[in-house]
Amino acid sequence: MGYVTIIRPLNCAITFVSVLVGAWITTGFIYTPQLILAGMIGFIVCAFGNIVNDLYDIEIDKINNPDRPLPSGKVNKKIVISLALFFFIISILFSISLGLPVFLLVLGVLILLFIYALYFKKTIAGNFVVSIITGLSFILGGIVENNSAxxxxxxxxxxxxxxxxxxxxxxxxxxxxxxxxxxxxxxxxxxxxxxxxxxxxxxxxxxxxxxxxxxxxxxxxxxxxxxxxxxxxxxxxxxxxxxxxxxxxxxxxxxxxxxxxxxxxxxxx
Amino acid sequence: MGYVTIIRPLNCAITFVSVLVGAWITTGFIYTPQLILAGMIGFIVCAFGNIVNDLYDIEIDKINNPDRPLPSGKVNKKIVISLALFFFIISILFSISLGLPVFLLVLGVLILLFIYALYFKKTIAGNFVVSIITGLSFILGGIVENNSAxxxxxxxxxxxxxxxxxxxxxxxxxxxxxxxxxxxxxxxxxxxxxxxxxxxxxxxxxxxxxxxxxxxxxxxxxxxxxxxxxxxxxxxxxxxxxxxxxxxxxxxxxxxxxxxxxxxxxxxx
CATH class of the missing domain: 1.20.120 (Four Helix Bundle (Hemerythrin (Met), subunit A))
Structure with missing residues (x-):
């Protein structure tokens, strides 16, 4: 179960829905393969971010959240790193098919998530960065369906x-x-x-x-x-x-x- | 880890690639969101089939494969059933966006996988059914990209x-x-x-x-x-x-x- 909870699936599911909402706002339900793929990319990117975050928090979580998969030892750190790398690669590969703007957005968010866990989190810019990243799932849906709303x-x-x-x-x-x-x-x-x-x-x-x-x-x-x-x-x-x-x-x-x-x-x- | 191994990820990844090959044969690399989504649907359907199979094999696997996630008790049966249901629903929902033929194919395979685990497996038709299902991933890719090859x-x-x-x-x-x-x-x-x-x-x-x-x-x-x-x-x-x-x-x-x-x-x- 540790390998499932470490991606925080509910979190990822909300990102999936957010991508759809970014396309649906003002237009109503659109249901194209492009949009669903974008939603799944959002899901995977979110999973990546959550894993990277947990990887850099192992020491802090030993005190704050000892029950989390990594500090509790429920999961193997090396496998978790491979999983993060896998999510990183497939979200980039998948995003290529949705065109350059989506590819750049996804790549940018992946890098930002990495830098956030590694560095920003410990600064006062942390709140700002994570709030921006969270909102970008709507932008992803908007780009895919050309919806500026x-x-x-x-x-x-x-x-x-x-x-x-x-x-x-x-x-x-x-x-x-x-x-x-x-x-x-x-x-x-x-x-x-x-x-x-x-x-x-x-x-x-x-x-x-x-x-x-x-x-x-x-x-x-x-x-x-x-x-x-x-x-x-x-x-x-x-x-x-x-x-x-x-x-x-x-x-x-x-x-x-x-x-x-x-x-x-x-x-x- | 049990919740990951129970879907047999390598198996699912091969299905993903098979869907792509069904579109790529004679045409070379095509890389559309439709095709990637179809590949992911193939992945999820395969995961569904593997889970359902393991669910119906618990008693036999206690003898033949006692290390599998379910007979070894590494995973919770109720959660596994919910997971199968979840995969069933999202593969149907996602397939709708790819049009009626894909939807019908996916629905048909899901039902066939279910009947296979429940009934066919114990008959001499079992080999035939599973060999057909395995090949259908190529047909899925072919339908999505209109490739009769x-x-x-x-x-x-x-x-x-x-x-x-x-x-x-x-x-x-x-x-x-x-x-x-x-x-x-x-x-x-x-x-x-x-x-x-x-x-x-x-x-x-x-x-x-x-x-x-x-x-x-x-x-x-x-x-x-x-x-x-x-x-x-x-x-x-x-x-x-x-x-x-x-x-x-x-x-x-x-x-x-x-x-x-x-x-x-x-x-x-």
Whole structure:
């Protein structure tokens, strides 16, 4: 089972769906072999990123997540490295068939994931890089189906993931400090981190109605956003501004995840 | 690792390549998203077939192959069943995007694999069914790229796998008898099974030059077949007619596998 959990399959499945959403936004369901292949490439690239991440985190995870496949010894490190290499190669090989822009995007993300695990993660740029990478799955779908509206899920994804990553870094302050990682909350302090997160979510609130105002998405999008996404996001903003304690933070992080899901549903309606 | 070995990844990878070869024969390298997606569907369908097979063989494998993931208890049966169901569903969903003929072929093979594990395997039709299914990966590639020449790898595959399966059944006579399976060698005896295998390989020898004679494939195909495939196949035919003993049989089965590989290389040259 270790070789399955190490790729974080749910994570990869969400990436697959995100690629489809990047193509579906404004157009409705498109179901071409190109798009499904792109989704599968997204799945494989995500698996690659998760494996590389775990490979570089073995020592930290021995303390933070001793149950993960690598630190617990459930999987063989050499096989895991081969698996990462295999995913790297086939995602590049497969992407070639989808044309130069897709190939370059996939290659770029693969390299970025590698650099992220190796270097960025330990810097304050880490949150930014991972939030960008996460959103690029929408861009992949958009490129494949020539759908420029994919910029919206990309932006929404960025402005949800960035504050989420910062909140998660607040939770991890202790572990990160002992590992010598300088995260944003360690550099600027909890309070300023909460303010930045709230600000980013505030920008998201301004961006959310744009596709409706620009007549790119229908009224049902706006209704779902108003009923499901806005209340959660605004609640999170208010809680953040009140300097919440640790037990609340995990809950806020989850609320953002749910509001992202609501936004995705709204966009493909 | 059990969840990886249970799908028999090498087997699945060969199916992936077979799909490509079904499109590449006579045309050279084609590398479209459709074809790669079809290859991946072939991979997943093969994984499904291998899992279903292992699920129905748990009791027999406790005796014959106690190290396999299921009888050894390395994997959870319920998770394995969910995995099979998952592969079943996504291979159907993905195949829809490739059009009705591909969808019907994939659906048909999935059902056939299921019936094979459940019923055919225990009958003398088992060898026939599995040899047909194995060859259908070439047909899948041919359909996707509209390449009717895929009929040749399909035929060659059938006339190599059928005798191979019969030879493997001769090796398994003891285990099959105790499991109540009536295989071809059990029904007709070893000698007649060897003769039938030799006959099928004889037909293969007649079929092999056809694509060259019909000017569908170039001279390099014929040269590779003459140098690599023919000597091995003819050697196997002669050994079979001499009623070989068990230790030789596994070797003959492997020789057929290698000659199949040589044939594949010849066809895409």
């Amino acid at each position: 994919c910029i919206f899920p990309f932006l929404f994804s960025f402005f949800i993931h960035m504050p989420r990553e910062i909140i998660k870094d607040v939770i991890d302050i202790k572990g990160d400090k002992s590992a010598g990682i300088i995260s944003l909350p360690i550099l600027l302090g909890k309070e300023r981190s909460f303010n930045i997160s709230a600000l980013l979510l505030g920008i998201l609130c301004i961006l959310l109605p744009l596709p409706y105002i620009m007549k790119i998405l229908h009224l049902q999008y706006m209704i779902v956003v108003l009923i499901f996404a806005y209340p959660m996001i605004i609640y999170v903003i208010f809680r953040l501004l009140k300097k919440p304690q640790e037990p609340v933070l995990a809950k806020l992080s989850n609320l953002l995840k749910i509001s992202m899901a609501a936004g995705l549903v709204a966009m493909i309606l | 895929c009929i040749f790898p399909f035929l060659f595959s059938f006339f190599i796998h059928m005798p191979r399966e019969i030879i493997k059944d001769v090796i398994d006579i003891k285990g099959d008898k105790s499991a109540g399976i009536i295989s071809l060698p059990i029904l007709l005896g070893k000698e007649r099974s060897f003769n039938i295998s030799a006959l099928l390989l004889g037909i293969l020898c007649i079929l092999l030059p056809l694509p060259y004679i019909m000017k569908i494939l170039h001279l390099q195909y014929m040269i590779v077949v003459l140098i690599f495939a023919y000597p091995m196949i003819i050697y196997v035919i002669f050994r079979l007619l001499k009623k070989p003993q068990e230790p030789v049989l596994a070797k003959l089965s492997n020789l057929l596998k290698i000659s199949m590989a040589a044939g594949l290389v010849a066809m895409i040259l």
